Ligand SMILES: O=P(O)(O)O[C@H]1[C@H](O)[C@@H](O)[C@H](OP(=O)(O)O)[C@@H](OP(=O)(O)O)[C@H]1O
Ligand SMILES: [Mg+2]
Ligand SMILES: [Mg+2]
């Protein structure tokens with residue numbers, strides 16, 4: 001039987017939404033078990049049983065339908081054969097998707113797609129019990145550009161607010177297809193911060209280059225947070241105006257999903273010189289070597305501040 005050569009983005013995104021939610025169940029179970037199975041991939045770069053099981057579940061399940069899809073996952077691991085096919089119809093009756101999804105997205109050549117999976121973003125925070133910023137990130141890129149993204153936050157209440165109350169861990173899904181109105185995004189800007197410039201950056205990898213970027217932008221408030229995905233979501237939900245990390249550290253799987261959601265809400269993500277990030281399977285291109293800057297508006301203003 002010949003394999004399909006095209007796919008419907010609504011079906012792929014439907015499957016990814018469900019799989020991200022199921023990965024959240026896996027991540028919560030591992031956390032509650034108390035045995036995280038921490039391995040150090042390198043200094044300051046942990047992987048846990050939750051990262052592994054989450055990635056195996058997502059990729060193994062996608063493979064039950066799309067066997068030759070290009071998938072780039074953060075973790076180096078065997079992918080077990082899974083026989084349960086994920087549902088692919090969640091978005092097929094979504095009014096906005098039917099009316100606003102670009103027609104070409106409904107019949108995409110599989111060979112031009114790459115799926116980037118960060119099965120658990122902010123692992124370091126996860127190992128330290130600071131789970132509010134943990135999330136599963138799935139990005140779908142087409143010919144080098146993000147076209148759909150899914151974020152699932154396992155350790156938050158229904159408003160997406162971190163809580164230590166395990167009974168409130170209902171989790172939250174944020175997803176977008178570029179060109180389709182995004183649902184469920186909140187404006188989380190506090191009243192005291194209206195009119196101010198808030199910059200968010202790393203909590204765990206501060207260095208001179210980051211300090212220089214902060215000095216160049218001169219924000220009214222400097223916020224420090226864990227998780228590349230979490231900081232991106234802070235910009236998407238107006239809790240920060242700009243997220244900058246001006247040196248190597250983040251990878252394509254950290255940003256592809258959030259990037260698609262950001263584009264869908266009118267934001268921008270480039271390197272600190274304003275160059276587009278191209279999504280590729282080339283191992284040489286996986287690291288964002290020059291860093292990233294993420295904004296919801298006035299992107300060029302921040303690029304000019306960083307480079308003048
Ligand atoms: O946890 P994984 O999936 O390995 O992804 C990491 C990113 O690759 C790093 O860029 C993040 O470091 P920063 O918080 O300095 O952005 C890092 O944030 P963290 O140091 O707060 O955990 C993570 O988001
Ligand atoms: Mg990550
Ligand atoms: Mg990760």
Ligand SMILES: [Mg+2]
Pocket residue numbers: 045046047074123
């Ligand atoms: Mg990692």
